[in-house]
Amino acid sequence: MIRFLTSGESHGPALTVTVEGLPAGIPISLDGIHAEMKKRMTGSGAGGRMLIETDEVRILSGIRFGKTIGSPVTLLIENRDYKNWGATMSASEQPDEVRAAARVTKPRPGHTDLAGVQKYAFDDVRNVLERASARETTARVAAGALFKQFLAALGIEIASHTIRIGHLSLKRRDYGFDDVKASYATDPETRCIDAALAQQMRDLIKDTRMRMDTLGGIVETWAVGVPVGLGSYVHFDRRLDGRIAQALMSIQSVKAVEIGDGILSAGLPGSEVHDEIIPDGSRGFDRNTNRAGGIEGGVTNGMPIIVRVYHKPISTLYKPMNTVDILSREPVKATVERSDICIVPRGGVVSEAMLAYVLSNALVEKFGGDVIGDIQASIRTYLARIR
Ligand code: EPS
Numbered sequence: 260m261i262r263f264l265t266s267g268e269s270h271g272p273a274l275t276v277t278v279e280g281l282p283a284g285i286p287i288s289l290d291g292i293h294a295e296m297k298k299r300m301t302g303s304g305a306g307g308r309m310l311i312e313t314d315e316v317r318i319l320s321g322i323r324f325g326k327t328i329g330s331p332v333t334l335l336i337e338n339r340d341y342k343n344w345g346a347t348m349s350a351s352e353q354p355d356e357v358r359a360a361a362r363v364t365k366p367r368p369g370h371t372d373l374a375g376v377q378k379y380a381f382d383d384v385r386n387v388l389e390r391a392s393a394r395e396t397t398a399r400v401a402a403g404a405l406f407k408q409f410l411a412a413l414g415i416e417i418a419s420h421t422i423r424i425g426h427l428s429l430k431r432r433d434y435g436f437d438d439v440k441a442s443y444a445t446d447p448e449t450r451c452i453d454a455a456l457a458q459q460m461r462d463l464i465k466d467t468r469m470r471m472d473t474l475g476g477i478v479e480t481w482a483v484g485v486p487v488g489l490g491s492y493v494h495f496d497r498r499l500d501g502r503i504a505q506a507l508m509s510i511q512s513v514k515a516v517e518i519g520d521g522i523l524s525a526g527l528p529g530s531e532v533h534d535e536i537i538p539d540g541s542r543g544f545d546r547n548t549n550r551a552g553g554i555e556g557g558v559t560n561g562m563p564i565i566v567r568v569y570h571k572p573i574s575t576l577y578k579p580m581n582t583v584d585i586l587s588r589e590p591v592k593a594t595v596e597r598s599d600i601c602i603v604p605r606g607g608v609v610s611e612a613m614l615a616y617v618l619s620n621a622l623v624e625k626f627g628g629d630v631i632g633d634i635q636a637s638i639r640t641y642l643a644r645i646r
Contacts, residue, residue: 261406261620265398267336268389270344274336276398278405280623281321283329284631285409292316292334292404298608299400303448304464304474304601308394311340316401327405329629334401338394348389361385364585367593369574376585384585384594393511393602396609403612406619412631413622413638415484416440417615419607421450422567423477424460425467429453436483436563442607450604468600471577475512475570476603480610482618485553486638487561487645489621498557499621506613507568512602515569519552534562543646564618568610570603 260280267274296314314336321332346353347361363384366372375387407417420442422429431453442450449464451457467474490499504516524532532550539545546562553564575598582593599605626637 261616261623263402263616265395265402267338267395267398268348269338269392269394270340270348270389271338272341272348273338274395274398275319276334276402278321278332278334278402280628281327281329281332281405281409281619282623282628282631282634283327285327285405285412286325287322287327287405287408288325289316289318291408292401295400295404295407295608295612296336296397298443299397299605301447302450302604303461304468304599304603305605306599307597308340311343313339314397327631332405334398334405336397336401347385358383363388363594364587365579365582365591365594366585367574367576367596368580368582369571372594373582373585382586388596391511393599396511396606396612399510399612400608403608403615406612406615409619409631410482410615410622413484413635415482415618417480417482417611417618418442419450419478419480419611420452421460421476421604421607422479424449424451424601424603425463425474425476427456427460427463428477429456436481439479439481448604450607464601473572473574473576473599474601474603475572476601477567477569478603478607478610479565479567480607480614482553482564482614485559485561485564485618486622486642487559488641489559489618489625490554490557492556492558499559499617500554500557502621503554503564503566503614503617506617507566507610510568510606510609510613512570512573512606513568514571517567517569518554519565520550521552524550541646559621564614566610566614568606570606573599573602 262280263276263278265276300309300314317335319333319335321330346357366384371391372384372387376384418440420439434452438452442452445452446457449457449460451460491497500518507516534546534548534551537545549562553559553562575596577595579593579595584591626634
């Protein structure tokens with residue numbers, strides 16, 4: 260089993276992630292990790308924080324001479340902004356006046372601020388928002404870069420693109436994995452593969468920033484080269500679609516997850532939904548369509564995995580909504596924290612990281628786990644058998 264745990268507050272000294280269960284012998288490139296980190300840091304709609312951070316990764320354990328050695332891999336990313344926060348994020352006891360000055364008491368609707376202070380008996384929303392912040396995705400993306408390098412060693416690639424921002428949706432349906440992969444180079448600002456639509460998206464984000472509002476949207480993520488048979492239909496918690504949905508739904512601001520044409524297919528007859536099976540000389544079987552998004556009955560079917568996540572608009576509004584002060588119980592306007600306008604372009608690499616995690620775990624489960632070479636050999640034998 261591969262597991263990972265992140266830690267760190269948004270304005271604390273650092274974020275960390277520890278990844279356990281990666282097989283030994285995976286070639287790891289620090290430049291490759293940093294390329295992923297950069298994708299998360301840039302894009303239309305980003306807030307001021309990204310001008311402060313560099314999100315450089317320090318490898319603390321688990322990698323030697325450029326390869327994993329089977330022990331837990333720990334990565335550390337310093338928060339450069341920490342130095343600007345003075346005593347507000349101090350780990351040591353502070354006088355009452357310092358605590359009072361740092362206290363946040365006006366929970367933002369849509370955030371977990373209110374439920375968080377109720378749940379943990381806090382009188383300060385900052386204790387909640389620091390960890391609930393999407394800053395945590397920095398650590399997920401660092402781990403995701405390790406997972407993607409593991410998958411690359413097995414011939415599996417993952418990429419994502421933006422298919423909706425606010426009311427603006429990609430209408431094109433004629434694209435393939437190469438287009439999705441090129442979306443970051445095509446338009447780093449939006450990661451939309453349609454140049455005219457990308458321009459409209461940029462304008463919409465700019466306009467929304469002026470109106471002091473926020474925007475959501477949809478990211479579509481593909482995984483190609485995934486072997487048939489990951490996950491299982493035999494029990495609910497082994498179904499890969501359920502595991503992917505959990506991992507993607509856990510991303511900050513995601514309110515829905517769709518696999519293949521899931522939402523559309525609920526309104527169509529079966530004959531227009533299912534993917535007919537055809538013979539294939541090299542792989543044994545193939546499909547002309549992929550409406551299932553690469554998964555049937557909780558099991559991968561060898562077609563590209565296609566998943567979509569639906570991000571709600573960020574809940575920190577520069578023109579704040581109504582709320583109640585947790586101490587005075589008076590109606591007030593919500594706290595305004597520095598935030599993004601739209602995280603959808605930057606969110607793609609987070610979806611990729613979470614999908615890469617679920618697939619890495621499913622691969623180790625099916626093909627054994629200690630050494631990359633053993634897994635590669637096991638996959639070769641398996642693919643020869645099912646042909
Ligand atoms: C983020 C860092 C945060 C936010 C944002 C994402 O930093 P700060 O609060 O200092 O501006 O910009 O988090 C949110 C949008 C949120 O709702 O939590 C980052 O590193 O991506």
